Amino acid sequence: MPTVFVTSATGSVGSALCQQLRALGWGVRATTQNPDSKSAQILKEIGVELVPGDWDDEEALRTGLAGCDKLFLCLLPDLGDFNKVPARAKNIAALAKAAGVKQAVGLTTLGAFAVEEGTKPPAEYAPSPFFTQHFHAKKRVEQALMDGGFDHWTILRPGFFMANFLEPKIHMGYTEIRDNGTWTNSMTETSPLGLVDHVDIAQFAVAAFQKPELLHGRLLAVVSEEPLVQEALDQLAAAIGDGRFIKAKFLSDEECAKVQAEGGWRFFSSETCVRYMSDYTDLGELNELIGGLTAFKEFLEREKEGVKQTYLGQQGG
Template sequence: MPTVFVTSATGSVGSALCQQLRALNWRVRAITRDPDSKSAQHLKALGVELIPGDWDDQDALRAGLTGCDKLFLCLLPDLSDFKKVPARAKTIAAIAKSSGVTQAVGLTTLGNFAVEEGTKPPPKYAPSPFFAQHFHAKKRVEQALIEGGFDHWTILRPGFFMANFLEPKINMGMGYAEIKENGTWTTSMTATSPLGLVDHVDIARFAVTAFQKPDLLHGRLLAVVSEELLVQEAFDQLAAAIGDSERSIKAKFMSDEECAKAQAEGSWRFFSSETCVRYMSDYTNLEELSDLIGGLTTFKKFFEREKEGVKETYHRK
């Protein structure tokens, strides 16, 4: 059975991927800073081999990657230093290649289409200077895998995580907490632009498909979403999942001028003021995505599966 090295294994996507790979009886290794944490212990119970260390610990990386066949690369961005994460990706890719890894699957962001040369159709809005740096950093992470010398590589570019509406992601300081605190979400999206929502379990399923069928998705920069809904449709479904007849959730759509002002102020609204995300659906193909993994998780089904998370996030104590 193959052995897969999974970065960010204690995150939502990494944890789901570890679970799916172990269900196939594949061997899985991961690095963790705290092997005694609840999330790490969950992985250990699944049969994941844990290596103490972090992404900058090259000795730990060599120990974890030696003997692995495949690499899943998912690195959290560092918005204070756009050079740090691409450098990490390059180091991990080099160690993986020298350790005998032949296939790599990377996870970046749907927003990369906004800064990619030759993107068709051309982006209708350019990203702000800050987010252009963020997307270019993600592009350099992708390039580390593309140029890593692997026999097969695949890049998954996910849309807006469904899990952003639940704890703990809703509390990460990106403005999502407004939803549970005020019953509103201030967004650069428009009332008519589709919001590409993605289930982290589906992302893991795409990674597993790529690992199982290396030729199928080799060389692909794959836009990954599970469902596209208008923003207010999404919030109506969230309100229904919460099940509180007195609670509604309303989208507050920002004009171009309001987006520009929010970016200039640098407040949390900065993260919800990117006009380039309005037309990311130009780069998705739901029919192809559904065919690849045998069906996608709808927003309603996500909330049914995550009903305990909905209760923990929204039901008043």
């Protein structure tokens, strides 16, 4: 059975991927800064081999990569230094290649399309200078895998995480939904919102690992469903179940420009390029690749304890 080295193994995508790979009987290795954390302990219980260390600890990385056949690269962005993460990706790719890894699957962002020749949105809706740097940093992460000398590589570019509506990701700029019953965003009433379930992302990674030729060389936009924003918020309110209404508040181009001028960093609160992200997705192909993509209603039902905890302050029993 193959062995996969998974970065960000304790994150939402990484943990789902570890569970799916272990269910197949595959070996899984990862580094962790805190082997005693609850998330690390859960991975240990399913047979993931954990090496203490971080992404800058070359000795830990070499130990974890030794004997691995495949690499899953998912690195959190550093919005204070756009050079740091691409440098990490290049180093990890080099260490993986030296360890004999043959295949790499990387996770970046759907927004990378917005800075590529041939896929850019209209000039008037280009990303702000700040997010242009962010997206280019993601593309440099991708390039590190493309240039890594692997036999096969695949890049997954996910849309808006369904889990952003829940703890703990809701604190990454979305607490307005919980606290005010509104979501101020840069979409429009008719713009599809490309939602993605982190479990689906893991399934696409597994599909690529199982059949390396299938998605070799692909920059694959990954979403699970594309409802309108208000439709998604209505489904969330229904799942909370206390009679509340959550209203979508759409910013005009001028309002988005004002937020950017004031130094706003929240992607869905100021970047008009998100209105065009559905141009890069193909739900038909995605369904053919793994089948049974998760609808937002299904996600909310599966994560109903998280919904209660996030919006009603109730712990699961």
